[in-house]
Structure formats: structure tokens, C-alpha cells
Amino acid sequence: MIFPTILVAMFITYRTRGMPHHFLPNLAVLCWISANSTWMLHDFYLWDSKPMALVFFIAGFVIISVYFTSLLMRKKKGNYILDRPNFLLIFVSLIRKDMKNIDEFSSLVELLTTFNTEDKCSLYIARKRWGNKPICPHCEYHGKVYAFADNIYYKCGACRKKFTVRVGTIFEDSKIPLTKWFAAIYLFASRTKPVSSLQLSKDIKITQKSAWHLLHRLRYGTSHPDYKKTLKNTVEADETYLGGKEKNKHLSKRDKFGGYTGFSANIDKAAVFGVVERKGEVHAKYVVDTKRETLEPIIIQNVKEFARVITDEWYAYHNLKNQSFQHATIKHALKQYVVGDIHTNTIENFWSVLKRGIYGIYHFTSKKHLQAYLEEFAYRYNHRLITPNERFDLLLKQSNVGRLEYKTLIKK
Ligand SMILES: [Zn+2]
Numbered sequence: 438m439i440f441p442t443i444l445v446a447m448f449i450t451y452r453t454r455g456m457p458h459h460f461l462p463n464l465a466v467l468c469w470i471s472a473n474s475t476w477m478l479h480d481f482y483l484w485d486s487k488p489m490a491l492v493f494f495i496a497g498f499v500i501i502s503v504y505f506t507s508l509l510m511r512k513k514k515g516n517y518i519l520d521r522p523n524f525l526l527i528f529v530s531l532i533r534k535d536m537k538n539i540d541e542f543s544s545l546v547e548l549l550t551t552f553n554t555e556d557k558c559s560l561y562i563a564r565k566r567w568g569n570k571p572i573c574p575h576c577e578y579h580g581k582v583y584a585f586a587d588n589i590y591y592k593c594g595a596c597r598k599k600f601t602v603r604v605g606t607i608f609e610d611s612k613i614p615l616t617k618w619f620a621a622i623y624l625f626a627s628r629t630k631p632v633s634s635l636q637l638s639k640d641i642k643i644t645q646k647s648a649w650h651l652l653h654r655l656r657y658g659t660s661h662p663d664y665k666k667t668l669k670n671t672v673e674a675d676e677t678y679l680g681g682k683e684k685n686k687h688l689s690k691r692d693k694f695g696g697y698t699g700f701s702a703n704i705d706k707a708a709v710f711g712v713v714e715r716k717g718e719v720h721a722k723y724v725v726d727t728k729r730e731t732l733e734p735i736i737i738q739n740v741k742e743f744a745r746v747i748t749d750e751w752y753a754y755h756n757l758k759n760q761s762f763q764h765a766t767i768k769h770a771l772k773q774y775v776v777g778d779i780h781t782n783t784i785e786n787f788w789s790v791l792k793r794g795i796y797g798i799y800h801f802t803s804k805k806h807l808q809a810y811l812e813e814f815a816y817r818y819n820h821r822l823i824t825p826n827e828r829f830d831l832l833l834k835q836s837n838v839g840r841l842e843y844k845t846l847i848k849k
Contacts, residue, residue: 461504468497508586542826548623549616556588558615563602565833573598574605606836607654617641618651625655626832627825631798631813650843656809657841658832659816668714669741674748675784676727678706679795679807707804709791709811712739713784718819721791721811723804729753733760747779787818 472493475486542548552558571582573593581594592599603609620641624632638648708727713719720739724731732753745763748754757764765779791814795802802810820828
């Protein structure tokens with residue numbers, strides 16, 4: 438009798454939500470197993486255990502009825518009744534089937550079929566953000582947090598406030614479903630080229646205004662300073678200009694990639710400064726000018742002491758050797774581009790990708806938002822060696838930078 442009972446109980450718990458991690462069904466199973474055990478004691482003529490077995494059996498039924506009633510009520514009210522202590526979550530995550538293969542998607546189609554509901558997306562973000570231990574965004578409490586059975590809501594054990602995985606992230610206060618967010622993140626982070634807000638609005642069926650705001654929130658996610666490394670070993674530093682008239686530029690700064698076609702000629706040129714570690718990361722910054730007082734602090738802030746810094750002959754770099762860096766110069770004015778391993782080709786490659794992206798896909802970007810675009814291109818460059826899925830996950834992990842409100846974005 439014991440095996441059929443366990444099988445039936447397991448079947449019921451699996452069928453209810455496909456997840457046998459609810460406290461009450463587990464308790465019911467325990468009752469039925471106990472009923473079996475006591476009944477078997479009777480078989481051994483030890484004592485008359487039938488009444489006790491019956492009590493266990495009925496208790497199991499009462500518990501499972503309470504469970505189903507609560508499920509029905511929750512659906513009706515749109516609320517929850519069962520708090521789920523997270524230690525059960527950890528235990529059961531070992532035997533859960535529904536999330537086991539969720540990491541394995543290798544295309545947009547697979548992503549869309551895997552993450553087809555809000556709760557699946559929520560659960561996935563929760564795992565990337567918190568691992569197995571949700572943290573309350575209201576009071577930063579690391580203790581007991583209850584997860585609701587709908588996989589969307591959580592409740593803090595300390596401040597008793599309710600929250601979703603969106604709170605404290607770039608998804609907060611967004612009316613766009615997470616399923617669309619996931620598609621957008623995939624298009625943004627996994628591809629080698631940027632996606633425009635017009636294209637994205639058509640791809641995931643939202644307005645262009647929403648798409649523009651969404652993309653800016655993703656750029657905001659890529660810009661977190663905690664995720665940036667200090668550059669070391671051999672570092673190239675260089676400045677460039679976006680927009681503006683070619684003939685006004687210093688000879689060594691003239692664009693080798695066909696100028697500024699497609700870029701609005703009315704926009705003043707914008708200076709951008711970048712430092713890149715060879716075989717490492719790039720940090721790019723919009724700067725008001727390219728004077729020494731502007732560029733030198735950025736190098737000091739981003740590059741480790743005693744690193745080798747390679748630049749062109751621009752006067753702003755002349756003092757670098759006095760700043761505990763080994764400084765090497767390539768003289769572009771003398772038509773020198775590579776002398777041994779002294780060159781600035783790495784940073785210039787980044788500039789060419791940046792310019793192709795900004796002129797070709799965005800066509801136009803105001804100085805106000807330029808830094809955000811630079812962060813986007815740097816993010817893509819800095820994570821070029823990991824897989825598209827890893828870039829997707831990384832952006833989810835970095836989504837906890839907080840909200841970026843539309844009114845902040847359009848503020849003059
Ligand atoms: Zn709290």
C-alpha cells in the first residue's frame with residue numbers, strides 16, 4: 438500500500454503547479470507515509486494501530502483540501518495565501534524540473550519559447566540577481582524573505598513589505614511585460630551591432646517612445662562603475678571627435694572612415710576620450726575639451742600606476758611620464774602609425790566601431806545622451822569574448838542599478 442500512496446501523493450503535488458515544493462502538499466505526503474507505517478505496525482501484530490493510521494490518513498486529506506482551497510482562493514482574489522519559506526526553495530530547487538534547462542537557449546526563438554510568461558522571467562531574474570537568497574530592496578534585509586507561490590511576489594520577513602524582482606532595477610515601474618524586456622535585452626546585449634529604438638519598437642511591438650526609454654534603461658544598466666576594472670599592463674589612450682567639420686580638426690584627428698555622412702551637420706563636434714587595455718577593457722568618456730587638465734585625471738582614475746601608456750603626440754599627454762606611468766608616444770604628424778609595439782590601433786579600432794554604430798544606426802545623438810551611448814559600445818566591446826547568453830545574463834545581473842525615469846531622461 439505504501440508505494441501506491443506515495444505515487445498518488447507525488448502525482449498530486451507535481452500536477453498542482455508542476456513544482457513539488459509547497460509546504461502543505463509535502464505535509465500531506467508525510468501524513469500518508471505515517472499512515473502507512475502505522476498500518477504496517479498492525480500487520481506485525483504489535484498493537485492495534487488502525488485508529489492511528491486512520492487519523493494520519495484523514496489528516497493528509499484535510500491538509501490537501503486546505504491547500505487546494507487556498508489555491509482557488511488565491512486565483513480568485515489575485516492574492517496569495519501560502520508563504521513559502523526560502524529554505525524549502527533551496528531544497529526543492531535540486532529536484533525541480535521546470536527550471537533545469539532554462540539556461541540553455543542559443544537563439545532568439547529559444548529565448549522566446551523558454552521565457553513565455555511573466556513568472557518564468559521573474560524567477561530567472563531573481564536567480565541571476567540574488568541566487569537562492571532573495572534580498573529585500575526596501576530595507577536591504579538579508580534574512581528570511583518569503584516567496585509567493587506565483588513566482589512573482591516576495592515579502593520581507595523584517596519590514597513585511599511586498600516586492601517583486603523589478604524593485605530597485607531598471608525594470609521598476611515599467612509597464613512593458615518582462616517577456617518583451619527579455620527579447621529587447623537579447624537584441625541589445627547579444628548582437629554585435631546596436632539596435633535603434635525604431636527597429637526595436639517594430640520588433641517587440643511597443644511605441645518608439647517606450648523603446649527609446651527601454652534602450653536608455655539598458656544603457657543605464659551597462660554603466661555601473663562596480664563592474665569596471667582598472668586598466669593595467671599596456672594601455673592606449675586617445676581622443677576623438679564625433680560630428681563637426683573635418684577640416685577644423687587637427688591633422689592626426691581627421692576621420693579615416695569617410696567623415697560624418699549621415700550625421701547632422703548642425704551638431705557641434707563632441708570630444709570623446711578613451712583608454713583601452715590591450716586584450717582588455719575600454720573606458721570611454723564624453724569630455725568638454727581635450728586639455729591636459731581634463732584628460733590626465735581620467736587616465737589617473739582609470740589606469741593602474743606604473744602601467745605603460747601609449748598615446749599620440751597631442752600636448753595633453755606630455756606630462757604623463759611625471760605621473761608614475763611609463764609613457765610612449767607615436768608621432769602621427771610624421772606619418773608614423775606603428776613602431777614596434779608602439780601604436781594606438783586598438784583604441785582606433787574601437788573608435789571606428791563606435792562611429793559606424795553612431796552614424797550608421799543612431800544617425801544622431803545629442804551631447805546630453807552621448808555618455809550613455811559610449812557606455813553601450815564599451816559594454817559590447819568589453820564583453821566581446823563571452824557568449825551571447827553570458828552577455829544576456831550579465832546585463833540581467835547588472836540590472837540592479839535602480840530606476841531611470843523618463844522625466845529624468847528628458848530633463849534639460
Ligand atoms: Zn524589508
